[in-house]
Amino acid sequence: MKTQIKKLKAQALKLNKTTRSNVITIGALVIAYLICMSMIRGGNMSNLLQNLLVAMCYYSIMAVSLNLTVGILGQLSLGHAGFMCIGAFTGAFFSKIMVDTMDNVILRFTLAILLGAAMAGLFGVIIGVVVLRLRGDYLAIVTLAFGEIIKNVLNVLYIGFDSRGIHFSMKDTASLNLDEGGMVVIKGAQGISGTPRNATFTIGVILLIITYLIIVNLVNSRSGRAIMAIRDNHIAAESIGINITKYKILAFSISAALAGVAGVLYSHNIATVQSTKFGYNTSILVLVFVVLGGMGNLRGSIIAAIVLTVLPEYLRFMRDYRMLIYAIVLIVMMIFNWAPACINWRKNHSFKDVFWNIINKFKKVKEEA
Amino acid sequence: MEMLSVKNIGISFGGLHAVDSFSITINKGELYGLIGPNGAGKTTVFNLLTGVYKPDMGQILLDGANITGLSTIEINKAGIARTFQNIRLFKNMSVLDNVKCGLHNDYKYSSASGIFRLPSYYRTEKIMNNRAYEILEVFGLEKEAKYLSANLPYGKQRKLEIARALATDPKLLLLDEPAAGMNPSETEELMATIRLIRKQYDVTILLIEHDMKLVAGICEKIFVLNFGIELANGLPQDVLNDPEVIKAYLGE
Ligand SMILES: Nc1ncnc2c1ncn2[C@@H]1O[C@H](COP(=O)(O)OP(=O)(O)O)[C@@H](O)[C@H]1O
Ligand SMILES: [Mg+2]
Numbered sequence: 001m002k003t004q005i006k007k008l009k010a011q012a013l014k015l016n017k018t019t020r021s022n023v024i025t026i027g028a029l030v031i032a033y034l035i036c037m038s039m040i041r042g043g044n045m046s047n048l049l050q051n052l053l054v055a056m057c058y059y060s061i062m063a064v065s066l067n068l069t070v071g072i073l074g075q076l077s078l079g080h081a082g083f084m085c086i087g088a089f090t091g092a093f094f095s096k097i098m099v100d101t102m103d104n105v106i107l108r109f110t111l112a113i114l115l116g117a118a119m120a121g122l123f124g125v126i127i128g129v130v131v132l133r134l135r136g137d138y139l140a141i142v143t144l145a146f147g148e149i150i151k152n153v154l155n156v157l158y159i160g161f162d163s164r165g166i167h168f169s170m171k172d173t174a175s176l177n178l179d180e181g182g183m184v185v186i187k188g189a190q191g192i193s194g195t196p197r198n199a200t201f202t203i204g205v206i207l208l209i210i211t212y213l214i215i216v217n218l219v220n221s222r223s224g225r226a227i228m229a230i231r232d233n234h235i236a237a238e239s240i241g242i243n244i245t246k247y248k249i250l251a252f253s254i255s256a257a258l259a260g261v262a263g264v265l266y267s268h269n270i271a272t273v274q275s276t277k278f279g280y281n282t283s284i285l286v287l288v289f290v291v292l293g294g295m296g297n298l299r300g301s302i303i304a305a306i307v308l309t310v311l312p313e314y315l316r317f318m319r320d321y322r323m324l325i326y327a328i329v330l331i332v333m334m335i336f337n338w339a340p341a342c343i344n345w346r347k348n349h350s351f352k353d354v355f356w357n358i359i360n361k362f363k364k365v366k367e368e369a
Numbered sequence: 370m371e372m373l374s375v376k377n378i379g380i381s382f383g384g385l386h387a388v389d390s391f392s393i394t395i396n397k398g399e400l401y402g403l404i405g406p407n408g409a410g411k412t413t414v415f416n417l418l419t420g421v422y423k424p425d426m427g428q429i430l431l432d433g434a435n436i437t438g439l440s441t442i443e444i445n446k447a448g449i450a451r452t453f454q455n456i457r458l459f460k461n462m463s464v465l466d467n468v469k470c471g472l473h474n475d476y477k478y479s480s481a482s483g484i485f486r487l488p489s490y491y492r493t494e495k496i497m498n499n500r501a502y503e504i505l506e507v508f509g510l511e512k513e514a515k516y517l518s519a520n521l522p523y524g525k526q527r528k529l530e531i532a533r534a535l536a537t538d539p540k541l542l543l544l545d546e547p548a549a550g551m552n553p554s555e556t557e558e559l560m561a562t563i564r565l566i567r568k569q570y571d572v573t574i575l576l577i578e579h580d581m582k583l584v585a586g587i588c589e590k591i592f593v594l595n596f597g598i599e600l601a602n603g604l605p606q607d608v609l610n611d612p613e614v615i616k617a618y619l620g621e
Contacts (some may be wrong), residue, residue, distance in 0.1 A: 045378055045420055104427070113400075122537050136439055191452060217483060217484045217485070217486060218483060218484050220483075221478075221480070221482075221483025221484070221490060221494075222473065222476075222477070222478060222480075222483060222493070222494075222497075223471075223480040223483055224483065225462070225469055225470050225473070226470065226473060228459065228461065228462055228466075229459045229462070231458050231461075232458075232459035232461050232462060233458070233460075235421070235453075235455045235457060236453065236458070236459065236533075237456035237459075237470070238440075238441040238445075238455075239419060239441055239445060239450070239451055239453075239538055240445060240450065240470060240473065240532075240533060240534065240537050241442050241446050241473060241474045242442070242444035242470065243442055249414045250480060296461075335608050357599065
């Protein structure tokens with residue numbers, strides 16, 4: 001009986017702990033959102049910052065989703081921007097051809113997001129099947145290569161429509177052989193322009209929260225345990241019957257699909273989406289968010305993504321020194337996050353402890369009185 | 370009743386015959402000991418039985434079914450679970466989650482049910498928790514259920530590894546030096562636990578051990594391996610008094 005009660009207590013505790021952490025993260029996001037909105041209403045937010053709001057959301061989604069591959073599955077991927085690229089183009093393509101026929105903006109944008117996610121996820125499965133038998137450095141190099149392939153193929157891809165249907169080309173607009181009245185949707189290096197600008201800060205925050213919940217729920221489930229078991233010890237995972245290939249591909253493709261969502265958000269936030277945006281620079285930038293925020297730490301990924309998206313814009317006044325300062329900030333953040341001395345210091349000076357110390361002192365004073 | 374029947378399996382690495390013509394028959398419910406000096410090929414036998422290595426020759430039957438050449442995953446599903454000489458826990462996961470990983474194939478719900486928190490998630494997780502706590506209690510680990518497994522003391526890590534293997538509900542449990550690195554009292558306790566799980570879970574056990582005294586105390590039958598070849602095989606008192614075995618252990 002006693003053990004029974006203890007058991008239940010322990011279970012309840014576990015539930016509380018993960019739920020509490022989620023509530024804190026989502027609560028903080030909602031509060032930050034509300035503050036931003038009221039600042040915008042009151043005219044207290046600079047244009048600079050306002051223009052960055054959606055970017056913070058899609059970079060956060062990118063960071064959280066990459067963390068699933070790098071931190072939770074434990075596989076280094078340097079091609080995450082490639083999946084964002086697929087999502088961006090798929091979503092923009094859909095929205096552009098449907099903009100005249102579908103009046104319901106919410107429905108159209110929702111479909112664009114789902115399509116972008118599905119297409120990126122599909123590529124995640126295909127590429128995952130090919131590359132996930134590799135490990136470590138090899139995997140990193142091959143994912144980098146795939147990211148570049150996606151970018152470069154889209155850079156020379158032309159797609160148009162006319163009364164006869166859809167036309168593809170890898171050469172130029174002319175070789176599409178469009179009828180009069182035909183429309184070029186994807187224009188090679190010029191990408192897609194004129195996508196409806198449906199992305200808003202509100203939608204961005206909603207998508208970020210959904211992404212966060214998907215990953216957190218996945219992690220705290222049977223499949224998530226399998227994924228982390230593979231990360232911690234793949235030989236032991238196999239020995240207890242966990243299908244390594246299946247769960248690697250599952251994690252990798254969910255991660256890719258969510259990067260696709262970030263891509264859709266991106267392409268509906270700017271006038272023209274071009275594939276050159278999605279090179280390895282972007283992949284590595286997102287990896288920096290993940291590493292700084294902490295492997296497997298989703299909240300950390302979001303914080304790192306937000307800070308490092310805003311920071312460079314505010315450093316513009318430093319001109320030539322901008323990237324130097326940015327690099328120094330990166331190093332300082334890294335040290336603060338991961339140096340043992342700093343971890344200890346943070347432990348001893350956590351908000352919770354400081355709070356309880358004050359309460360206890362207060363109590364003592366009372367008792368003595 | 371024959372549970373495991375191994376006929377003439379062998380493997381060589383380069384020129385080295387790590388295991389040569391190894392044959393053993395284990396009956397249901399038996400506790401068999403596999404001993405031999407360092408480098409004799411004991412761990413390699415486990416790796417062959419669990420599909421980590423594919424044998425160059427020979428045949429492995431589990432309950433009459435041929436499992437030779439199957440993958441590690443399929444062999445686990447067929448009913449063989451193991452522990453490792455150098456502990457392989459899921460270090461960044463809790464003690465409870467380590468055991469729940471072992472329940473992976475017996476209690477299922479889809480990834481989508483997990484992500485969207487459908488009723489089958491709550492139902493199955495509850496059953497899994499109860500089952501995992503039951504197993505942890507057998508090993509006296511229920512109080513540490515929420516600990517990070519890497520933070521357990523060494524002896525408990527070894528126990529947790531057995532608990533995780535047992536969670537896959539195996540017919541045959543292979544333990545690779547379960548008492549390695551333990552002090553005498555920890556070893557004593559572990560042996561008691563092994564006797565207990567054998568009764569409670571009706572599981573057949575093959576265990577590798579270095580310490581001959583320990584093996585004699587717990588195993589009904591002993592198999593001695595030396596340089597990949599069978600040296601002796603039989604009841605503990607006979608085997609341990611065999612001059613060949615003594616020579617192999619003491620060296621020449
Ligand atoms: N993967 C491998 N590659 C090469 N040699 C190996 C491999 N695995 C084991 N061996 C060799 O096989 C022999 C038996 O090793 P092992 O089974 O670990 O011995 P034991 O467990 O009895 O101490 C040793 O000489 C070892 O070096
Ligand atoms: Mg060994």
